[in-house]
Amino acid sequence: MVYTVTCNPALDYVMWADDVAPGRINRAEKTALTYGGKGINVSAVLTRLGVPTRALGFAAGFTGDKLKALLTADGIAHDFVDLASGETRINVKVKAAEELDFNAAGPAVTTADIALLMHKLDALRPGDFLVLAGTVSKNLPQDLYERMLTRLEGWGVQVVVDAERSLLRETLRFRPFLIKPNHHELGALFGGVELHSAKEIATYAKKLQAEGARNVLVSRAADGAVLVDETGNCHVIGNAPGTVRNSVGCGDSMVAGFIAGWLQRGDYVHALRLGAACGNATAFSDMLATKEEIDKALAYFEE
Numbered sequence: 001m002v003y004t005v006t007c008n009p010a011l012d013y014v015m016w017a018d019d020v021a022p023g024r025i026n027r028a029e030k031t032a033l034t035y036g037g038k039g040i041n042v043s044a045v046l047t048r049l050g051v052p053t054r055a056l057g058f059a060a061g062f063t064g065d066k067l068k069a070l071l072t073a074d075g076i077a078h079d080f081v082d083l084a085s086g087e088t089r090i091n092v093k094v095k096a097a098e099e100l101d102f103n104a105a106g107p108a109v110t111t112a113d114i115a116l117l118m119h120k121l122d123a124l125r126p127g128d129f130l131v132l133a134g135t136v137s138k139n140l141p142q143d144l145y146e147r148m149l150t151r152l153e154g155w156g157v158q159v160v161v162d163a164e165r166s167l168l169r170e171t172l173r174f175r176p177f178l179i180k181p182n183h184h185e186l187g188a189l190f191g192g193v194e195l196h197s198a199k200e201i202a203t204y205a206k207k208l209q210a211e212g213a214r215n216v217l218v219s220r221a222a223d224g225a226v227l228v229d230e231t232g233n234c235h236v237i238g239n240a241p242g243t244v245r246n247s248v249g250c251g252d253s254m255v256a257g258f259i260a261g262w263l264q265r266g267d268y269v270h271a272l273r274l275g276a277a278c279g280n281a282t283a284f285s286d287m288l289a290t291k292e293e294i295d296k297a298l299a300y301f302e303e
């Protein structure tokens with residue numbers, strides 16, 4: 001089972017509009033209401049790939065109910081802590097010539113709510129995966145990920161972290177199975193150094209292995225990705241051909257694909273290919289990629 005944690009999930013209200021300008025009424029040609037949040041995206045893509053997963057986090061109010069209903073409708077298992085007050089946030093994504101994203105703050109979370117989330121971790125078994133993805137919102141203790149990993153220490157759970165700066169760095173001593181910074185986030189961990197070539201990226205990925213990370217997957221958007229696996233081998237992958245339509249959830253899709261690929265074959269080349277296929281397929285799709293879109297991109301890497 002792959003558990004994901006999304007501290008501050010959202011309903012995403014997506015509006016497609018050709019022409020957007022301030023100071024007038026902008027009309028959307030098409031709209032969609034869907035679930036949002038990095039851990040939830042990982043669970044959604046895992047579900048499409050047939051990998052058992054459960055999304056954990058906090059939900060509140062009528063928007064929280066709608067979030068859960070949308071997940072259930074798509075067959076995505078979830079087990080949220082229900083907050084006594086407030087509402088799960090609604091984020092607005094406007095898909096115009098340029099993408100415009102408005103992200104709201106989330107509902108208040110109490111110490112008791114955090115304790116309930118911690119208790120949910122007791123369900124994890126050796127060999128299960130725990131994916132910690134995204135920021136820990138300001139109203140939560142910033143050491144939440146460390147607290148979770150401390151609670152799970154010695155249980156044989158495979159940890160995946162997709163977070164930035166100190167939030168990521170402080171998890172490294174727990175020897176995460178996988179971390180997935182993009183190349184900017186990797187550079188930011190070392191004083192903002194700019195990393196261009198795969199060789200430079202591998203050098204810095206190895207520094208994070210020295211700090212405890214096992215597999216370091218560095219995504220580079222339009223340039224593909226670099227994996228330094230836990231045996232020290234470096235793998236470079238490009239992108240399948242396609243037209244880019246979306247940048248939301250590409251990294252999350254890649255995380256899901258890598259985990260699914262690893263579970264399928266225990267092979268890093270296959271895990272990287274499925275990760276890249278999922279990242280590409282989401283980049284080429286309006287929303288998170290479907291299984292058919294992922295299969296098409298994977299076939300390109302397996303040619």
Ligand SMILES: Nc1ncnc2c1ncn2[C@@H]1O[C@H](COP(=O)(O)OP(=O)(O)OP(=O)(O)O)[C@@H](O)[C@H]1O
Nearest residue numbers: 182219220221222224225249250251252279280283
């Ligand atoms: N422009 C693109 N063309 C093709 N594939 C892309 C593009 N952008 C992203 N991808 C795919 O998605 C993967 C992850 O993208 P990226 O490096 O942008 O992650 P990220 O910055 O972590 O994204 P996120 O916003 O989801 O956190 C890339 O390695 C690639 O496989």
Ligand SMILES: [Mg+2]
Nearest residue numbers: 162182251252
């Ligand atoms: Mg990312």
